[in-house]
Amino acid sequence: MSQVIATNSEISRAAAILQQGGLVAFPTETVYGLGANALNPIAVAAIFEAKQRPSFDPLIVHIAEMDSLAQVAVTADTRVFDLAQAFWPGPLTIILPKSDLIPDIVTSGLPDVAVRMPGHPVALELIRQAGFPLAAPSANRFGKLSPVKASHVKKQLPDVSCVLDGGDCTVGLESTVIKILDDGFAILRHGAITSLMLSKVLPESKRSYENMVLEASPGMMKSHYSPEKCVYLIGIHPLPKDISEGGLITFIPKVDQGFKLQRHLSQNGDLREAAVNLFGLLHEMEEAEVQFIAVETVPETGIGIAVMDRLLKASYRFHTTGHYHE
Ligand code: TXA
Ligand code: MG
Numbered sequence: 001m002s003q004v005i006a007t008n009s010e011i012s013r014a015a016a017i018l019q020q021g022g023l024v025a026f027p028t029e030t031v032y033g034l035g036a037n038a039l040n041p042i043a044v045a046a047i048f049e050a051k052q053r054p055s056f057d058p059l060i061v062h063i064a065e066m067d068s069l070a071q072v073a074v075t076a077d078t079r080v081f082d083l084a085q086a087f088w089p090g091p092l093t094i095i096l097p098k099s100d101l102i103p104d105i106v107t108s109g110l111p112d113v114a115v116r117m118p119g120h121p122v123a124l125e126l127i128r129q130a131g132f133p134l135a136a137p138s139a140n141r142f143g144k145l146s147p148v149k150a151s152h153v154k155k156q157l158p159d160v161s162c163v164l165d166g167g168d169c170t171v172g173l174e175s176t177v178i179k180i181l182d183d184g185f186a187i188l189r190h191g192a193i194t195s196l197m198l199s200k201v202l203p204e205s206k207r208s209y210e211n212m213v214l215e216a217s218p219g220m221m222k223s224h225y226s227p228e229k230c231v232y233l234i235g236i237h238p239l240p241k242d243i244s245e246g247g248l249i250t251f252i253p254k255v256d257q258g259f260k261l262q263r264h265l266s267q268n269g270d271l272r273e274a275a276v277n278l279f280g281l282l283h284e285m286e287e288a289e290v291q292f293i294a295v296e297t298v299p300e301t302g303i304g305i306a307v308m309d310r311l312l313k314a315s316y317r318f319h320t321t322g323h324y325h326e
Helices: 008-019 041-051 066-072 078-087 121-130 150-156 195-201 271-287 304-316
Strands: 024-026 033-037 060-062 092-097 112-116 176-181 184-189 230-233 247-250 261-264 292-295
Touching (some): 008 024, 066 112, 247 271
Parallel strands (some): 230 292
16 A cells, blocks of 8 residues: 655645635545635636536535534534544535535535545644645546545646645545434444444444435435446456456455456455445456456445445446445
8 A cells, every 4th residue: 555645845736726716635544635715716626627526416525623514514513523523524514504604515515514624644734734725526537436546536627737645545435424314313324334333333323224215415416436347246247258358356366257358346345445445446457458347246235335335426327227225
């Protein structure tokens, strides 16, 4: 794993670019983000342009200190502070009523804003030096694979001149996105903070995982996180007859299965390790001389739910039918 950390002078230069209304790609523990001043609608508009992202898909606002929360969101609910205490800085995004300071372009006109405090020192230092919260989606072109190292950002967004390097992302999947409800919470996007972890902090939650509502979120498209090559999920999509030109990603190491290139997500069946490696291996397969990508499914427990969510979305556009979480 690469452990490059941007220098303080690189971070200061990036903060100055943000202060002038520019864009900066920066590392977080989940995936790399493409940031702009969340309080400046013109700066935020440049994010949508650079990513070719539809304007109905709202952005996450990143803060570095709890004191900044009141600037971006209306937070009377003490459960927000319990969640922040337990999981921030870290891979949890909370949907809250937005403050008047947050421009509509950030939330795509919704009354709520998504907020998180990222757990990467470069991200935190960048936000502090900039002096305002950063609106930042993942730093990939819309619908494509998320970047988990600086070179992935440069590949997809060559026009973004400032990319801070923070090494390889240690979580490797986007944050869990939740909405707090009167009687519990709903997960809008699965991630490393699992339903079980959340229900330990929100014990009054009446909704168990089984009957939890997966509410509509504009970013919950069926197709997303998708490489340029056809993705087949083994056991879900029938594989091409000739596999010799394909790539295979297995869950754990396996003997040669007859594909051109074979990789594994985890050495010994660890789902967290699989999550960390998922996007990196999909990028590698996208760049390799293989014609398609076959991937083994992983157990849908804990962070495995988020891994399967990304795999189903990555494969969706290549198949007319398939098993998918609504
Ligand atoms: O880990 C992450 O969350 C990364 C890093 C950079 O922080 N960011 C990220 O952003 O994944 P993005 O834009 O790729 O995904 C944000 C998700 C989308 O599914 C979006 O629809 C949802 O959050 N979202 C944002 N604001 C929302 C809102 N006000 N209501 C409902 N969903 C919202
Ligand atoms: Mg994204």
